[in-house]
Amino acid sequence: MTRTDVDTPTPSPAPRERRRFGSSGLGLGFVIKLVLVALVDALGVYGLLAAYAVGHWGIITTLAIGLVVVNWVYFSRKAIPAKYLVPGLAFLLVYQLFVMLYTGYVSFTNYGDGHNSTKSDAISAILLQNDRRVEGSPTLPMAVVQKGDELGFAVIEEDGQVWVGTADQPLEAAPDAVVQDGRITEVPGWDVLSYAQVIERQADVLELRVPVSDDPNQGAVRTQNGTSAFASRSIYTYDADADTMTNTDTGAVYRPNDQGVFVSDDGAQLTPGWRVAVGFDNYVAMVTGSDLSAYFFQVLAWTFAFAILSVGTTFALGLFLAVVFNDERIKGRRAYRSLLILPYAFPGFLAALVWRGMLNQKFGFINEALLGGANIPWLSDPWLAKLSVIGVNLWLGFPYMFLVATGALQGLPGDVMESARMDGASPARIFRSITLPLVLVATAPLLIASFAFNFNNFALIYMLTGGGPNFPDATVPIGATDILITMVYATAFEGGARDYGLASAMAIVIFIFVGVISWAGFRRTRSLEEI
Amino acid sequence: MRRIPRGLAVAAGVGLLLTACSGGTSEEPSASDTTTTDESSSPALEGTLTIWADETRVDDVKTIAEAYTEQSGVQVDVIQKASTDIGNDFITSVPTGEGPDIIVSAHDGLGGWVTNGVVGTVDLGDKAGEFSDAAVKAMTYDGQVYGVPYAIENIALIRNNAIIQDTPDTWDAMVTAAQATGAKYPIVIQQDPTNGDPYHLYPLQTSFGAPVFATENGSYTNELAMGGPEGTAFAEFLAAQGAAGILDTNISADVAKEAFLNGEAAYIITGPWYVSDFTAANMDISVLPIPSAGGQPAQPFVGVQGFFPSINTENPLLVNDFLVNFIATPEVQTQFYELQGRVPAMTAAAEGLSDPILLGFNEAGASGAPMPAIPEMSAVWEWWGAAEADIISGKAPADERWATMITNIQSAIGG
Numbered sequence: 001m002t003r004t005d006v007d008t009p010t011p012s013p014a015p016r017e018r019r020r021f022g023s024s025g026l027g028l029g030f031v032i033k034l035v036l037v038a039l040v041d042a043l044g045v046y047g048l049l050a051a052y053a054v055g056h057w058g059i060i061t062t063l064a065i066g067l068v069v070v071n072w073v074y075f076s077r078k079a080i081p082a083k084y085l086v087p088g089l090a091f092l093l094v095y096q097l098f099v100m101l102y103t104g105y106v107s108f109t110n111y112g113d114g115h116n117s118t119k120s121d122a123i124s125a126i127l128l129q130n131d132r133r134v135e136g137s138p139t140l141p142m143a144v145v146q147k148g149d150e151l152g153f154a155v156i157e158e159d160g161q162v163w164v165g166t167a168d169q170p171l172e173a174a175p176d177a178v179v180q181d182g183r184i185t186e187v188p189g190w191d192v193l194s195y196a197q198v199i200e201r202q203a204d205v206l207e208l209r210v211p212v213s214d215d216p217n218q219g220a221v222r223t224q225n226g227t228s229a230f231a232s233r234s235i236y237t238y239d240a241d242a243d244t245m246t247n248t249d250t251g252a253v254y255r256p257n258d259q260g261v262f263v264s265d266d267g268a269q270l271t272p273g274w275r276v277a278v279g280f281d282n283y284v285a286m287v288t289g290s291d292l293s294a295y296f297f298q299v300l301a302w303t304f305a306f307a308i309l310s311v312g313t314t315f316a317l318g319l320f321l322a323v324v325f326n327d328e329r330i331k332g333r334r335a336y337r338s339l340l341i342l343p344y345a346f347p348g349f350l351a352a353l354v355w356r357g358m359l360n361q362k363f364g365f366i367n368e369a370l371l372g373g374a375n376i377p378w379l380s381d382p383w384l385a386k387l388s389v390i391g392v393n394l395w396l397g398f399p400y401m402f403l404v405a406t407g408a409l410q411g412l413p414g415d416v417m418e419s420a421r422m423d424g425a426s427p428a429r430i431f432r433s434i435t436l437p438l439v440l441v442a443t444a445p446l447l448i449a450s451f452a453f454n455f456n457n458f459a460l461i462y463m464l465t466g467g468g469p470n471f472p473d474a475t476v477p478i479g480a481t482d483i484l485i486t487m488v489y490a491t492a493f494e495g496g497a498r499d500y501g502l503a504s505a506m507a508i509v510i511f512i513f514v515g516v517i518s519w520a521g522f523r524r525t526r527s528l529e530e531i
Numbered sequence: 532m533r534r535i536p537r538g539l540a541v542a543a544g545v546g547l548l549l550t551a552c553s554g555g556t557s558e559e560p561s562a563s564d565t566t567t568t569d570e571s572s573s574p575a576l577e578g579t580l581t582i583w584a585d586e587t588r589v590d591d592v593k594t595i596a597e598a599y600t601e602q603s604g605v606q607v608d609v610i611q612k613a614s615t616d617i618g619n620d621f622i623t624s625v626p627t628g629e630g631p632d633i634i635v636s637a638h639d640g641l642g643g644w645v646t647n648g649v650v651g652t653v654d655l656g657d658k659a660g661e662f663s664d665a666a667v668k669a670m671t672y673d674g675q676v677y678g679v680p681y682a683i684e685n686i687a688l689i690r691n692n693a694i695i696q697d698t699p700d701t702w703d704a705m706v707t708a709a710q711a712t713g714a715k716y717p718i719v720i721q722q723d724p725t726n727g728d729p730y731h732l733y734p735l736q737t738s739f740g741a742p743v744f745a746t747e748n749g750s751y752t753n754e755l756a757m758g759g760p761e762g763t764a765f766a767e768f769l770a771a772q773g774a775a776g777i778l779d780t781n782i783s784a785d786v787a788k789e790a791f792l793n794g795e796a797a798y799i800i801t802g803p804w805y806v807s808d809f810t811a812a813n814m815d816i817s818v819l820p821i822p823s824a825g826g827q828p829a830q831p832f833v834g835v836q837g838f839f840p841s842i843n844t845e846n847p848l849l850v851n852d853f854l855v856n857f858i859a860t861p862e863v864q865t866q867f868y869e870l871q872g873r874v875p876a877m878t879a880a881a882e883g884l885s886d887p888i889l890l891g892f893n894e895a896g897a898s899g900a901p902m903p904a905i906p907e908m909s910a911v912w913e914w915w916g917a918a919e920a921d922i923i924s925g926k927a928p929a930d931e932r933w934a935t936m937i938t939n940i941q942s943a944i945g946g
Contacts (some may be wrong), residue, residue, distance in 0.1 A: 056712060108726060116647035117626030125648025125842060129675055139656045199578065202848040224654050225558065272648035291943070299698040360722060362781035380724050380924075408909050468725040472927070477913045478942070479725075493619060497910070 015255040073417035107504035113163040122274040130235040134219040145190035165210040169252040282505035303483040318401025344399035352463035408442040448521035566745035579606040584615035584635040625649035632844040638669040641904040651840035666876035669835035669901045680876035685831045687895030692815040694797045702824035709797035716796040722780045739765040739825030751903040758937040766933035770900040773923035775791040818891025833899035886925035908946040
């Protein structure tokens with residue numbers, strides 16, 4: 001009561017004070033605010049210009065709206081709560097909502113190996129990859145020439161003759177051109193570009209193809225460095241109007257399909273493809289009809305088992321130790337407690353690596369020293385690996401539960417215990433009917449958080465077993481100790497085909513699982529508290 | 532202070548804002564100012580190249596890049612990436628325009644880059660003949676050249692001369708002789724309990740005539756070639772060596788290196804990366820070709836290091852100039868060898884080698900096969916290693932486990 005009295009300012013002077021500052025509004029605080037907002041604006045405008053330079057309209061729109069909102073909020077007198085909320089909300093949008101929405105978006109596409117970018121990127125990659133030097137074509141000295149805005153190439157043929165042409169005009173002889181020391185210095189009717197000028201227009205120069213003659217089979221002259229040229233020919237040509245790729249050798253026509261690849265009539269595909277929306281295909285593939293689906297439910301079951309067992313074992317051990325060390329009859333409790341918390345001080349991934357070494361079948365400390373040279377495959381037998389994972393997580397996790405439970409125990413009302421003892425309840429009965437429910441009320445939210453953490457305990461699995469031992473008959477790199485999140489990692493980054501779309505779909509499913517369980521858990525906790 | 536009119540304060544704020552933005556955008560003019568029309572042979576170039584290199588190469592690439600800047604005036608930014616992520620990051624960042632102009636890497640990621648359309652092409656022209664055959668082949672994918680090689684590396688048999696002086700012809704002869712010396716391990720080959728290590732076992736596998744993929748016109752097809760009786764024979768060999776304790780999945784890279792360093796192993800099969808540790812410990816070692824176990828020549832994988840251009844670069848001509856007129860010169864190749872201690876890819880530079888250790892690796896790799904760069908290869912590693920680990924540790928019968936592995940890989944690369 002007294003605290004509230006001190007903290008609550010007397011109501012009358014405060015608004016007046018605020019109004020005084022508000023009306024003049026030009027105190028030191030205002031100047032600082034002005035400088036800070038100006039800095040944010042400057043950063044934002046710089047971002048706008050940078051985004052405009054690369055033509056990223058999504059970023060431009062978001063930034064512009066953000067800037068307007070920030071300026072309005074901090075210069076308006078109405079938006080008092082918003083002044084406090086805006087920074088947090090901005091970070092929430094960028095780091096949480098955007099990531100979630102983007103993951104959701106990717107999960108509805110076939111983004112992954114072979115579908116890495118846009119269609120226009122795929123087309124230019126196909127054309128470039130199949131653009132080959134015409135066999136036996138020599139490397140010729142050349143110069144880039146310009147007439148008005150049109151670029152052309154002037155090449156010195158092997159007989160010393162200079163030939164000039166443009167993209168639309170096949171090479172023709174230019175007998176009046178001047179060649180000095182093997183370099184073309186003058187071509188009548190054309191400006192010869194200096195190297196610096198060539199560099200300025202390098203993208204155009206690199207794309208320019210000057211047909212050798214009217215016969216397309218002789219190829220077109222191109223350059224990769226602006227000083228020498230060679231004749232090359234692309235096996236494929238792209239027809240923008242019909243949206244088809246044609247193989248000029250065989251005449252086969254490739255059409256885009258709804259999976260984002262060019263396919264010929266006989267089913268041959270061109271790589272690379274491009275990203276397209278595939279609807280719910282990834283979600284369907286997760287549970288049925290793909291190499292991965294056969295193991296999805298197995299992994300899902302183990303994920304739940306792992307998370308529940310991890311929370312259960314760590315809490316049981318932590319609570320047991322807490323109860324034991326809460327007893328005043330034990331001497332030197334502080335020292336014991338400090339020792340028990342030690343594992344908590346190790347970074348989890350480091351501890352997992354150390355345990356991986358200790359559990360090595362032949363050289364590990366456990367087999368070698370503790371079990372006298374036993375040959376137990378702790379990490380390479382499916383069931384023992386599962387046991388090892390849970391065991392190591394118990395070692396890593398119990399100190400946290402011990403701390404939490406100790407805190408909760410010390411907060412228990414002594415009078416309730418006392419009256420229970422007076423009523424003749426046995427210690428077991430007291431524990432079951434009074435201590436445990438009361439401790440649970442205090443720790444349930446932490447247990448839920450711990451469950452969510454272990455559901456996604458990537459570092460432990462990845463560092464300790466790498467998800468292994470792999471299922472011997474699996475066609476995907478999934479193993480007996482893989483949980484959903486490591487399966488997402490394996491799908492996205494390991495094995496032959498990286499599939500970001502499928503990985504994102506699984507990430508969304510994990511999000512839904514954890515979200516629903518946490519929500520249900522917290523609701524249940526609230527009802528516990530009401531008892 | 533308090534009496535400053537509001538309008539003035541706002542104006543001051545706007546002014547501040549304006550100066551702040553003008554500071555941020557003042558990079559515009561420089562490029563167009565320099566319309567230098569100089570006729571000299573070394574034009575002052577403008578521009579910046581961004582190169583990605585992993586932690587093992589970044590310092591050396593920086594040294595080389597400085598020489599290029601001095602020579603051409605082009606600024607080169609060398610950015611360090613983790614070796615495990617560099618290939619993947621290249622794939623994801625090139626389409627966004629955030630990628631580098633050039634990536635320095637081993638060639639085994641090339642297939643993935645081509646399938647994802649992120650790597651540009653290089654025309655080596657007449658210079659192709661100046662490189663060793665294996666090096667150019669490694670830079671080639673489906674008939675197109677995508678990079679400029681600078682170094683070659685492969686594994687070899689390394690002998691501890693203090694224990695034994697034999698130059699073995701066959702695996703069995705080597706093991707027998709090494710066991711006779713009483714060394715704790717006749718030979719160590721690094722493995723992993725669950726993932727094996729097919730890379731270090733590959734020379735033994737090829738000596739049974741079971742290469743991973745079939746070849747056609749010198750480049751790999753996606754047709755598995757390690758099934759069949761040859762593959763099974765190799766699997767049986769692994770099982771036998773595992774049962775005899777010669778091969779052991781619990782000998783990790785660290786254990787193998789330590790054992791050899793401590794003089795407990797007569798031989799080790801490893802690459803140039805550990806040799807500096809051995810020589811630093813003043814060990815007397817020789818680098819030898821790997822002996823055959825199955826009667827045919829033992830071919831290690833040959834990895835080729837190279838510079839690869841991005842398909843999405845703002846400076847394609849500069850990139851090409853850097854690759855073809857700078858990296859593909861004997862001087863730079865020799866400088867790389869001096870910095871990195873790997874066999875240069877350019878024959879003219881490789882001929883100048885005198886270091887017996889590098890010559891040994893060069894000889895051991897002469898018969899080698901380029902590491903397949905086709906994307907199917909990354910699907911192979913996982914099952915390959917796991918199967919070999921199971922066979923060596925005797926967890927599964929050799930022939931059955933090998934057949935399962937072949938089926939798995941088939942379905943993984945088929946689907």
